[in-house]
Amino acid sequence: MPATDDEIREKYLERAIRELNTLTREIQGCDACPRGGIMPVLGSGHPQADVFMLKHAPLPSEVEEGVAFYGRSGTALMKALKRLQIDPLAVYGTLCAKCPVGDPSLADMECVARVIEELAIVQPKVVVVMGEDALGILNDLNVPLSKPLEYVPGARQQLTPSIDAIVTPNIDECLDEEDAKRAFWSAFRVLGEWYADLPPF
Structure with missing residues (x-):
């Protein structure tokens, strides 16, 4: 009997979870960076997310918890996602x-x-690149089939044939000043338009 669509999706999800768990163990066991006994800060979220958010480096709150986007920036993003009606x-x-x-x-x-491995596992439909530092690194990584992205906040660009990109200012630098908050929101809300245009399948 052929597998149903739900069974196929479940198998893909199980594989993504398994691959992210393996990647997590590799990152935790890595000794290439001079971090001493402090644990690395890991990615978090759905293993097959449509939206992949990329920031340059962790803040102290993220280091303390060992999870990306923990703390003020994560709280601000949750509010922004809710406002844009994007499922976290x-x-x-x-x-x-x-x-x-x-x-x-x-x-x-x-x-x-x-990051290339994470993109390959998650297989998102869009990458939200936060800040010029993250953008420079992503461009330097030469993701397979990728085109260089430009720092044009709020512009929809194409990273690969199957992944769009939206560049925003670095949210960590935008939370304490009203003009910076507005600049971030102006760029980030394009994600809501992109999400609304997704086909329902």
Whole structure:
């Protein structure tokens, strides 16, 4: 008897969970970055999310919890997603520099390149790239079949034939000043338009 669509989706989800768990163990066991005994900051969210959010480096609150987008930026994003009527379960968030080193430029490039593995596992439909630092790293990673992205906040661009991209300012730098908040929101709300245009299947 052929598998149903639900059974096929379930198998893909199980595989994505298994692959992310394997990647997590590899990241936790990595000693390439000078982070000492502090655990890396891991991506979080749905293993097959439509929306993949990428930020440059962790804040202290994220280091403390070991989870990307924990703290003020995560709370602000949850409110923004709700306002845009985007299901938080359709989102996965991660960092370029997962190791809590004092200077993110000290993060080992092999470790940073794990973003490519995360993209391959999650297979999102759109990447929200937050800030010029994250954008520069993503462009340097040469994701297979990718085109370089430009720093044009709010513009819908194409990263690969199957993945769109929206660039925003770095949310971590936008929460304490009204003009910066408005600039972030102006770019981020394009994600709502993109999400509304998704086909219902």
